[in-house]
Every structure is written in C-alpha cells, then in structure tokens.
Amino acid sequence: MSDPFASGETAGDPALNDPVPTDPVTVSVARKVLPGQESAYEAWLKRVTATASHFPGHLGANVLRPSAATGGEYVLIYRFDTYAHARDWELSAERDALVAEVAPLVEGEAVRKRVTGLEFWFDLPSVPVTAKPPPHKMALVLVVVVFTLVYGLNRLLEPLIGGLPDWLRLLVVIIIQVLLMTYLVMPRVTRLLKGWLYRAA
Structure with missing residues (x-):
C-alpha cells in the first residue's frame, strides 16, 4: 500500500520519503477556509482532533489559527509516537470520512508537512517543508x-x-x-x- 503521507496533497515531496517506522512523527496540515465557514471548520477541528486522540500512539494536537505567520491558513499539527501509528490514523476509515466532510468548507488542496526523528524536536510550522536543520x-x-x-x-x-x-x-x-x-x-x-x-x- 502506498505511503499515505506522500499521496495526493504532497506527492513527490522529498521531505516525506523514507520514514523510519519507529521514529516519532509530527504532521502539520494547512488549509485555507472559505469565508463564512470558520465556525463550521472550528467544529470540524474539534471532531478530528477528538477522533485522532483515540488512536494508539497519539501524542496530542495543536491548532494555529489564521494569521500573518500562517499566510491566513489554519494549521493543524498532530503528533504520533511512531510512523506506524501515524500511518494507522492516516489510512483509517474515520479519517477518510472526516476529510470528505471538510471538503465543502475549504478551498484548494491542503499543504502537508511531516518531520521524523530528531526533526520532531525542531518542528516550526512557519519553516518551509523542505528546510531541515543540519x-x-x-x-x-x-x-x-x-x-x-x-x-x-x-x-x-x-x-x-x-x-x-x-x-x-x-x-x-x-x-x-x-x-x-x-x-x-x-x-x-x-x-x-x-x-x-x-x-x-
């Protein structure tokens, strides 16, 4: 089965290739919400974070609301203790249903970023996807x-x-x-x- 992190929204992104299955994983998902749909999207964020929290290895989630630093986008950041556990969430039927549900509330494709290993400790949502500290x-x-x-x-x-x-x-x-x-x-x-x-x- 293909890597869920490298499909669709960020296909071919070198920052998302060759994960180590036992490394902790931080994923950020940025979306542009349609004007007037902010309340519905906030409610959706509560549902998706609550659902993800029940999956094994979930370490928590944070939300950055639209600002100059995020380019006017909502950024959802979630963490799992291993790539395997993050992959279970990404491939789950629950997540698929929630992603389908949010489609009418947003414009364009989500922009995703994933970091693993040592990068887990150095993740900044404002840093470009391909940027990594030495x-x-x-x-x-x-x-x-x-x-x-x-x-x-x-x-x-x-x-x-x-x-x-x-x-x-x-x-x-x-x-x-x-x-x-x-x-x-x-x-x-x-x-x-x-x-x-x-x-x-």
Missing part, C-alpha cells in the same frame, strides 16, 4: 538541553524523590524532562535559534 546542529542543541534539564531536575527534585529506588527516580525525571522538552522548552529554543539552525553552514 543533524550536527540538532544534536548539539539536544545535548545542551537534555543535560540542562536532567541536571536541573535531579537537583530540584532530590528533596522530594531522593528516597525512591534509582529506577523510579530516573523514570520520574525522564517523564518530566520529555514533557518539558515537547511542550515548553524545544518550541521556544527552536524559535530562538531559528536563524542559526536553518543556516546551511
């Missing part, structure tokens, strides 16, 4: 961020979890670290370092 820059930023978070969390949480078994203490630190990186730290770090990250040199 791997050595992503690795350098992640080393600094992970070290800072792990060291800081260990020091901060020591009075609270110091008496726990080593494995449980480590698990608590890792859970908090990953949540902070995903939803708070990396989006801000990526925006702050955008000019440097996306320079070829």
Whole structure:
C-alpha cells in the first residue's frame, strides 16, 4: 500500500520519503477556509482532533489559527509516537470520512508537512517543508538541553524523590524532562535559534 503521507496533497515531496517506522512523527496540515465557514471548520477541528486522540500512539494536537505567520491558513499539527501509528490514523476509515466532510468548507488542496526523528524536536510550522536543520546542529542543541534539564531536575527534585529506588527516580525525571522538552522548552529554543539552525553552514 502506498505511503499515505506522500499521496495526493504532497506527492513527490522529498521531505516525506523514507520514514523510519519507529521514529516519532509530527504532521502539520494547512488549509485555507472559505469565508463564512470558520465556525463550521472550528467544529470540524474539534471532531478530528477528538477522533485522532483515540488512536494508539497519539501524542496530542495543536491548532494555529489564521494569521500573518500562517499566510491566513489554519494549521493543524498532530503528533504520533511512531510512523506506524501515524500511518494507522492516516489510512483509517474515520479519517477518510472526516476529510470528505471538510471538503465543502475549504478551498484548494491542503499543504502537508511531516518531520521524523530528531526533526520532531525542531518542528516550526512557519519553516518551509523542505528546510531541515543540519543533524550536527540538532544534536548539539539536544545535548545542551537534555543535560540542562536532567541536571536541573535531579537537583530540584532530590528533596522530594531522593528516597525512591534509582529506577523510579530516573523514570520520574525522564517523564518530566520529555514533557518539558515537547511542550515548553524545544518550541521556544527552536524559535530562538531559528536563524542559526536553518543556516546551511
């Protein structure tokens, strides 16, 4: 069966080829909503995000509403823990029905972008589909961020979890670290370092 991420809306896009099945996946879908259909589209967004949340591996979704930064488009961003789980959602009958339902509310084709692996931590909806930070820059930023978070969390949480078994203490630190990186730290770090990250040199 063909790759659902590379069909129709973004066929031939090199950024969507050769995924690693075990990598986390972030997908953004930008659509231009017809004038007067904004309320109906907002209701549709609630249904599609609620439906996707019931699929295995779903890590959450965000919506960017029309602005200068999005070119006047709605951008739906959703995440799955692996390419395989994201593919299950993309090929589902539930998604097919929702995509058919939204057709009268939008104009033109959706513009899709997918990132995997290290790029998961550096996704910016405003960055062109084909733009990717060099791997050595992503690795350098992640080393600094992970070290800072792990060291800081260990020091901060020591009075609270110091008496726990080593494995449980480590698990608590890792859970908090990953949540902070995903939803708070990396989006801000990526925006702050955008000019440097996306320079070829």
